[in-house]
Amino acid sequence: MKNGKMKNDRQRTFMLITIPVVVLFFFFNTFPLLRGVYYSFTNFKGYGSYEIVGLRNYIDLFSDGRVGNSYLFTVKYAVVCTVIVNVVSLLLALGLNSRIKGKTVLRGIYFIPNILGGLVVGYIFSFFFTYILPYVGQALGIEAISSSMLSRESTAWFAIVLVGAWQSIAMNTIIYISGLQTVPEDVYEAGSIDGATGWRKFKSLTFPLIIPFFSINMVLCMKNFLMVFDQIMALTKGGPSQSTESISYLIYQNGINGGQFGFQSANAVVFFVVIVTISVLQLRFTGKKEEQL
Amino acid sequence: MKKRTVKAAGAGALALVISAAGLAGCGSQDDGVVTIEMVQYKPEAVDVFEELEQRFNETHDDIRLVIESPNDAMTILKTRFIREDYPDIVAIGGDINYSNFLDANLFMDISDFDGLADIKQAYLDMDKELEYVPMDGVYAVPYMANAAGVLYNREMFEQYGWNIPTTWDEFIALCEEIQAEGVQPLYFGYRDVWTCLAPWNAMAVDLAPSDVCYQVNAGETTFAENYREVADKQKQLLDYAQNDPFAFSYNDACTAFARGESAMYVIGSYAVPQIRSVNPDIDIDSFVFPASNDPEENILNSGNDLQLSVMANCENKEAAYEVLRFLLEDENVQYYVDDQSAVPCKKGEFELASMLDSMKPYIEEGRLADYQDHHYPAEMSVDAMIQTYLLDDSETALDDFMERFDTEWVRYNRDVIRKVEEYTQQHPDSE
Numbered sequence: 001m002k003n004g005k006m007k008n009d010r011q012r013t014f015m016l017i018t019i020p021v022v023v024l025f026f027f028f029n030t031f032p033l034l035r036g037v038y039y040s041f042t043n044f045k046g047y048g049s050y051e052i053v054g055l056r057n058y059i060d061l062f063s064d065g066r067v068g069n070s071y072l073f074t075v076k077y078a079v080v081c082t083v084i085v086n087v088v089s090l091l092l093a094l095g096l097n098s099r100i101k102g103k104t105v106l107r108g109i110y111f112i113p114n115i116l117g118g119l120v121v122g123y124i125f126s127f128f129f130t131y132i133l134p135y136v137g138q139a140l141g142i143e144a145i146s147s148s149m150l151s152r153e154s155t156a157w158f159a160i161v162l163v164g165a166w167q168s169i170a171m172n173t174i175i176y177i178s179g180l181q182t183v184p185e186d187v188y189e190a191g192s193i194d195g196a197t198g199w200r201k202f203k204s205l206t207f208p209l210i211i212p213f214f215s216i217n218m219v220l221c222m223k224n225f226l227m228v229f230d231q232i233m234a235l236t237k238g239g240p241s242q243s244t245e246s247i248s249y250l251i252y253q254n255g256i257n258g259g260q261f262g263f264q265s266a267n268a269v270v271f272f273v274v275i276v277t278i279s280v281l282q283l284r285f286t287g288k289k290e291e292q293l
Numbered sequence: 294m295k296k297r298t299v300k301a302a303g304a305g306a307l308a309l310v311i312s313a314a315g316l317a318g319c320g321s322q323d324d325g326v327v328t329i330e331m332v333q334y335k336p337e338a339v340d341v342f343e344e345l346e347q348r349f350n351e352t353h354d355d356i357r358l359v360i361e362s363p364n365d366a367m368t369i370l371k372t373r374f375i376r377e378d379y380p381d382i383v384a385i386g387g388d389i390n391y392s393n394f395l396d397a398n399l400f401m402d403i404s405d406f407d408g409l410a411d412i413k414q415a416y417l418d419m420d421k422e423l424e425y426v427p428m429d430g431v432y433a434v435p436y437m438a439n440a441a442g443v444l445y446n447r448e449m450f451e452q453y454g455w456n457i458p459t460t461w462d463e464f465i466a467l468c469e470e471i472q473a474e475g476v477q478p479l480y481f482g483y484r485d486v487w488t489c490l491a492p493w494n495a496m497a498v499d500l501a502p503s504d505v506c507y508q509v510n511a512g513e514t515t516f517a518e519n520y521r522e523v524a525d526k527q528k529q530l531l532d533y534a535q536n537d538p539f540a541f542s543y544n545d546a547c548t549a550f551a552r553g554e555s556a557m558y559v560i561g562s563y564a565v566p567q568i569r570s571v572n573p574d575i576d577i578d579s580f581v582f583p584a585s586n587d588p589e590e591n592i593l594n595s596g597n598d599l600q601l602s603v604m605a606n607c608e609n610k611e612a613a614y615e616v617l618r619f620l621l622e623d624e625n626v627q628y629y630v631d632d633q634s635a636v637p638c639k640k641g642e643f644e645l646a647s648m649l650d651s652m653k654p655y656i657e658e659g660r661l662a663d664y665q666d667h668h669y670p671a672e673m674s675v676d677a678m679i680q681t682y683l684l685d686d687s688e689t690a691l692d693d694f695m696e697r698f699d700t701e702w703v704r705y706n707r708d709v710i711r712k713v714e715e716y717t718q719q720h721p722d723s724e
Contacts, residue, residue: 048394049398130542151484237484238677239677241684253672254671
């Protein structure tokens, strides 16, 4: 009897903690989301009167060349970035986790890009790509970089990849370092008795044990890069020739600045479904490979 | 005791949420003093409006004027409109946003406002053309206009003895001449796509009819018929621009022109404050872009840069009119003109900035036409389409661009075209 009452009290406390958060979450997240879904069936410009147009926005989405291009660009960008970031940050983490001098200082330095704002980094790189890099290219006679990378369709997307990767490597490295620190020393000792060194050691011991960190990094990276926005805003504004318009950029640009609130809401709904699907698939796929000690 | 605290905290958080959700609406009248809230969208003119606001409040006891100049005002306004939180007066540009707001019935008919008689007819007509379908009444007071054409470095022109061209052939010849002297004739900041529209607009007023968009919406013509020459000539300009103009931004181009790296710069008068911020001593003048070989066809590209509209649900119409009257007083107009190098829409003798010297005859005679891009929907991104076309080296570039313009126009203007069709069916005798 007494036990039951105490449990009740506990539950009530938990409820009191949870409910305000749920309400807040509902008002500021779920409710806008539902409103967005509703607007996706209208020709709403963002203000004033509007009409329900049924599935017209969704049908248009699949025949709109610009939306199609933005999906292609974003996926290409996200995949390339995710690969680069994970490879580089894993290498960096391995280095920064080994016994070297000034390890803490180095870790601090490598973390700096993460604390700088996306726009700030973007504008600095924009200057770098427009003035400094072409100057260096001309001085050294390297054709590929002697004109601005941002002004050509063939290279602009890669410039954005470089900036995006440069910035997110920091956070991923930290996650990998924390992952590497969870691997107990005795596993390596046992491994070395069996003759596992170098690449073998990494492939058979280290990597399987940090797979949870690998999968969280993959999911975070993919999700962040699919939603790329700041870098585009600062570097190219979607140009040249609309070749670097990401999905988020297009939704913002045409939904808020242009009068396509309804249409871009439909785009946002589809984009939401795509991101959820990709994240779930990734978690399933990497989850299967996790090893437990 | 502990439990109660938790409960109180929970209730507090809930109350916060509810009050946050219920925060809407605003009062506009207290103690007999009427408050008029005005939102203006020009970041360059913040100081001017602060001064005007102060002058107004010093001379009026019964009306309090509050002028807001938020950053990125257009987005702010739109989000406020979504929440149905309206100011009393908005000062915005005469562009597609005005068309859309008007189409959403946000503005009040102010045809009974006495100040309208003092406004130049050309600018009132521009606002009429911005209506998707002709409407009864007047919904905006044109206040300030800007002028776009070719800015040139007067000092450089005098030094080399170059003359202002009045036809396209003369303009090209001038570019050749400048190039021959080893000077860069033009500088573009095409990385910021919107700057692609500056030469486009300046040439389109000479070469295409001013109501081309309405004509297309009514199915009477196509853009391919009207814009081919504009597009072709804009590409020719690239021959006289700096190397790789797509690598440089608007700021870069302003800076370069300010430092005398180019003799001319095809942009609007709105760029002058930016240029002067780099080089305060530069002597700038501007001339009308001569895109046609018939000097009679070359007119000034000038549009309503700032116009005043009263919102439909403004409760104190008389007070709002009083604000409009105040802003239109000669002294205040001149104050704005001096500060912003703007062109007043009001009739009368005003002293114009020296950088408009060569354009003065056009302004006085009213030989001007609105920016064509004021009729383009923002989401269609015509600027980016022009950039794409300029970057396209293939032989079919021009044809592709014209075809794309026409097909995309139809797609982005579906609702407007339907409205125009309905209108022409109901009014078969108009036009």
